Amino acid sequence: MTITAEIAGLVAGLRTDVARLHAELPRWGLVVWTAGNVSARVPGHDLLVIKPSGVGYDELTPEAMVVTDLGGNLVDGDRSPSSDTAAHAYVYAHLPGVGGVVHTHSTYATAWAARGEPIPCVLTMMGDEFGGEIPIGPFALIGDDSIGRGIVETLRRHRSPAVLMQNHGPFTVGRTAKDAVKAAVMCEEVARTVHIARQLGEPLPIAPADIDALYDRYQNVYGQTGVDDDE
Numbered sequence: 001m002t003i004t005a006e007i008a009g010l011v012a013g014l015r016t017d018v019a020r021l022h023a024e025l026p027r028w029g030l031v032v033w034t035a036g037n038v039s040a041r042v043p044g045h046d047l048l049v050i051k052p053s054g055v056g057y058d059e060l061t062p063e064a065m066v067v068t069d070l071g072g073n074l075v076d077g078d079r080s081p082s083s084d085t086a087a088h089a090y091v092y093a094h095l096p097g098v099g100g101v102v103h104t105h106s107t108y109a110t111a112w113a114a115r116g117e118p119i120p121c122v123l124t125m126m127g128d129e130f131g132g133e134i135p136i137g138p139f140a141l142i143g144d145d146s147i148g149r150g151i152v153e154t155l156r157r158h159r160s161p162a163v164l165m166q167n168h169g170p171f172t173v174g175r176t177a178k179d180a181v182k183a184a185v186m187c188e189e190v191a192r193t194v195h196i197a198r199q200l201g202e203p204l205p206i207a208p209a210d211i212d213a214l215y216d217r218y219q220n221v222y223g224q225t226g227v228d229d230d231e
Contacts, residue, residue, distance in 0.1 A: 003067070003076050007045055011076065014040045014049040014177075015062040021181050022051055022060045028185045030104040031057070039088040040177040041099045046070045048092055052079035072145075083142055090148025091173060095155070100177030102184045105169040108191035109134075113164040119194055122203035127214030128222070129186045131159030139166040147171075159215065162187040 003011065021038045025031040034057070039050035049065050066077030070093045072086040082088075088101045104110075112119055112134075119134040121127055126134070137154040140146035151171050154163045161183040162172045170187050174180035197203040206214075 007042065007047070010042050010045070011047070011049060011067055012062075014042060015065040018049045018051070018065050018177060019060050019062045021177050022057060024181050025102075025104060025184070026057050028188070030106040030184055030188055032105070036104040037082045037084050037088070037102070038177055038181060039082075039085075039101045041092050042067070043099070046093075047075060048085075048088060050082050050085055050088060052077065053082050055079065084147070086143070086145045087147035087151060087171070090145040091151055091171075094148075094152045095173065097175065098173045098180075100174045100180035102172045102174075102177070102180040103169065104184050104188070106184070106188040106191070108195050109162075109164060109170040109188050110168075111195065112136075112191055113166055113169050116166045118164070119191055120203065121206055121211055122194060122197065123190055124206070124214055125186070126190050127206055127211040128218035129183065130162060130190075131215040131219075132208075132211055133158075134160050134162045134164060134170075134187060134190070137163045137165040137171075140168070 018038055018040050025036050034054050037051050039048050041048055046069055047067055049067055051060055052064055052066050066079060066081050067075045068081050068085055069075055070089045072089045074081055084103050091098055091101050116136055118136050121132050135154050135158050137150040140150045151163055161174055162170055164170050172180045172183035172187060174183055
C-alpha cells in the first residue's frame with residue numbers, strides 16, 4: 001500500500017502522538033526495558049501506527065514509529081514493528097470503535113493475569129472506568145493473531161476497556177490511543193489497590209445496579225463537554 005499525501009498528514013500527527021504516549025508508560029511505572037507498546041488506528045484507513053520492536057523508550061521519536069496494515073505488514077518505516085503488532089491489528093480489524101490499543105506488563109495487573117483471576121469490581125473507580133470486573137482472557141502465544149482473538153472475544157462480553165491475558169499481562173483499548181493509555185494506568189492502579197485490600201481481608205463487592213449507575217454517570221455525565229475527563 002502506498003502512503004498518499006492525505007494519509008501522510010494523518011500518519012505524521014499520529015507518529016507524534018504515539019511517541020509522546022509511549023513516554024507515559026515508564027512515567028507511570030507500567031513497563032521495564034523495551035516491553036510494552038502503544039498503537040493508534042489511522043482514521044478512515046486500514047492502517048495503524050506502533051513502535052518498532054526492541055527499541056528503548058528514550059529512542060522512541062516520532063520518526064522511529066512504524067506504520068503497518070491490519071495484516072501486520074510493514075507499510076512505512078525503517079524498523080520491524082513490535083512483536084505485538086498482530087494482536088493490535090486484529091483488534092482494529094474486529095472492533096471498529098477502537099482507535100487505540102496499549103499493552104504493558106505492569107506489575108500488579110500482570111500478577112492477576114499470572115493467577116488467571118479477574119479483578120473484582122470492589123471500587124467505585126472500577127465501576128466508573130471499567131463498568132465491572134476486569135476480565136481474564138485466554139492463554140495465547142505471541143507470533144500470530146491468537147492474542148488479538150482472545151482480546152476481542154473477551155472484550156465483546158464486557159464493558160471493560162481492559163483485559164488481563166492469562167500468564168501474559170494487560171491489554172487496554174480506547175476511542176483514542178490516549179484513552180487506552182489512561183485505561184492502562186487505571187488498570188494498574190485498581191489491580192494494586194484490590195491486591196492490598198485482599199491482604200487485609202475480603203473486599204466488599206459493589207451491587208450490579210450500583211455499578212451500572214456509576215458507569216452511566218462517569219461515561220455520560222462526568223467532566224466537561226469537549227474536554228478530556230481526568231479525575
